Amino acid sequence: xxxxxxxxxxxxxxxxxxxxxxxxxxxxxxxxxxxxxxxxxxxxxxxxxxxxxxxxxxxxxxxxxxxxxxxxxxxxxxxxxxxxxxxxxxxxxxxxxxxxxxxxxxxxxxxxxxxxxxxxxxxxxxxxxxxxxxxxxxxxxxxxxxxxxxxxxxxxxxxxxxxxxxxxxxxxxxxxxxxxxxxxxxxxxxxxxxxxxxxxxxxxxxxxxxxxxxxxxxxxxxx
Amino acid sequence: xxxxxxxxxxxxxxxxxxxxxxxxxxxxxxxxxxxxxxxxxxxxxxxxxxxxxxxxxxxxxxxxxxxxxxxxxxxxxxxxxxxxxxxxxxxxxxxxxxxxxxxxxxxxxxxxxxxxxxxxxxxxxxxxxxxxxxxxxxxxxxxxxxxxxxxxxxxxxxxxxxxxxxxxxxxxxxxxxxxxxxxxxxxxxxxxxxxxxxxxxxxxxxxxxxxxxxxxxxxxxxxxxxxxxxxxxxxxxxxxxxxxxxxxxxxxxxxxx
Numbered sequence: 001x002x003x004x005x006x007x008x009x010x011x012x013x014x015x016x017x018x019x020x021x022x023x024x025x026x027x028x029x030x031x032x033x034x035x036x037x038x039x040x041x042x043x044x045x046x047x048x049x050x051x052x053x054x055x056x057x058x059x060x061x062x063x064x065x066x067x068x069x070x071x072x073x074x075x076x077x078x079x080x081x082x083x084x085x086x087x088x089x090x091x092x093x094x095x096x097x098x099x100x101x102x103x104x105x106x107x108x109x110x111x112x113x114x115x116x117x118x119x120x121x122x123x124x125x126x127x128x129x130x131x132x133x134x135x136x137x138x139x140x141x142x143x144x145x146x147x148x149x150x151x152x153x154x155x156x157x158x159x160x161x162x163x164x165x166x167x168x169x170x171x172x173x174x175x176x177x178x179x180x181x182x183x184x185x186x187x188x189x190x191x192x193x194x195x196x197x198x199x200x201x202x203x204x205x206x207x208x209x210x211x212x213x214x215x216x217x218x219x220x221x222x223x
Numbered sequence: 224x225x226x227x228x229x230x231x232x233x234x235x236x237x238x239x240x241x242x243x244x245x246x247x248x249x250x251x252x253x254x255x256x257x258x259x260x261x262x263x264x265x266x267x268x269x270x271x272x273x274x275x276x277x278x279x280x281x282x283x284x285x286x287x288x289x290x291x292x293x294x295x296x297x298x299x300x301x302x303x304x305x306x307x308x309x310x311x312x313x314x315x316x317x318x319x320x321x322x323x324x325x326x327x328x329x330x331x332x333x334x335x336x337x338x339x340x341x342x343x344x345x346x347x348x349x350x351x352x353x354x355x356x357x358x359x360x361x362x363x364x365x366x367x368x369x370x371x372x373x374x375x376x377x378x379x380x381x382x383x384x385x386x387x388x389x390x391x392x393x394x395x396x397x398x399x400x401x402x403x404x405x406x407x408x409x410x411x412x413x414x415x416x417x418x419x420x421x422x423x424x425x426x427x428x429x430x431x432x433x434x435x436x437x438x439x440x441x442x443x444x445x446x447x448x449x450x451x452x453x454x455x456x457x458x459x460x461x462x463x464x465x466x467x468x469x470x471x472x473x474x475x476x477x478x479x480x
Contacts, residue, residue: 157376170365220385
């Protein structure tokens with residue numbers, strides 16, 4: 001049942017692939033605004049790079065949430081899938097599809113942003129890019145998991161978009177803190193294993209709590 | 224068994240609560256006023272000023288700051304517990320209670336942050352610092368505001384209750400983070416010292432406890448007031464509310480009618 005649900009999500013997304021690419025472009029564009037806005041000098045960019053890349057990742061995850069939940073809710077297919085499968089299953093399929101299609105591309109494209117933001121400036125070895133990718137790899141699933149709760153709650157609300165951001169952003173703060181501090185520690189040649197471990201721990205907690213909570217929220221929204 | 228849980232079932236009845244709470248309120252307000260009067264006199268005039276750290280009179284901010292901060296966290300936990308009760312046992316009053324607590328808890332959080340800023344300026348030399356406890360308390364304010372925003376964005380109250388309750392339960396993770404933040408991260412905000420032996424001299428501790436007690440009572444009183452209004456709104460179609468409204472109608476209106 002889960003694989004059927006996942007397949008459905010992926011198929012819907014493939015037929016509307018522009019919607020998947022837009023958050024990715026948003027991610028790249030937001031990051032590339034900062035060299036114009038702040039300073040194009042490499043030391044400055046390198047200093048602000050972790051925060052900016054992470055904030056952009058956070059915002060683009062938020063942006064793409066709408067697409068994965070809103071249209072299914074509006075055309076009634078969410079209600080139908082909830083009739084044939086348990087709410088936790090439906091939520092997990094949505095979360096996994098959301099991460100595969102927006103979180104994972106973000107991780108893959110992040111080295112490009114590392115180059116844009118001069119992350120390896122002044123160093124011969126280029127392991128910072130790997131650390132950035134690793135932190136995003138551990139962090140973006142958590143973003144999708146938490147975002148799913150907020151989005152599912154806000155589905156039946158009169159207003160949207162901004163409301164989801166208000167619900168979800170406070171819960172995103174710990175991930176942002178440890179995600180950026182991982183990269184910053186690496187840039188300053190400190191050990192970053194502790195921060196990565198906490199990111200992984202946050203992911204584990206979210207994995208346990210979020211599918212259930214998001215499932216309940218979906219159920220409430222269609223009731 | 225049945226009699227042991229009777230009070231719990233009675234709490235679930237809006238009518239019972241509405242009738243009983245009108246009798247509780249005068250007692251709660253009276254004791255709040257007495258405690259506040261004693262506590263404020265004690266803390267603002269009678270207590271000594273802090274000489275060792277050169278804080279002078281600014282130490283008096285503590286008597287507002289600490290109780291407000293405590294209530295901001297307790298309020299959120301109670302709100303989350305009420306949400307769980309509402310979701311699990313489908314108790315109407317529990318949803319009404321969590322809705323009633325949210326704005327008051329948010330106000331307490333704001334007071335804690337505001338007095339903290341006012342206190343921080345003379346002692347730390349800054350209004351705000353991105354310290355672990357300050358930041359997590361700010362997040363608590365955002366969570367309260369998110370709860371209120373979510374609850375007020377639904378046309379149907381039943382849906383609003385359930386959705387906002389899920390959010391309240393998810394957000395409760397933040398409360399232990401605030402509580403232990405001074406232990407986990409050794410940053411600017413001082414450690415927990417209110418009930419520790421010897422950490423706080425008795426002439427500071429006694430008025431502080433009185434103020435904490437007063438704030439608890441104030442909080443309970445305010446929540447009951449809001450909950451009564453909430454009950455009236457939610458039960459407006461039931462018989463006893465219209466009866467109550469008829470007997471409490473202002474006299475001029477009755478004449479016109």
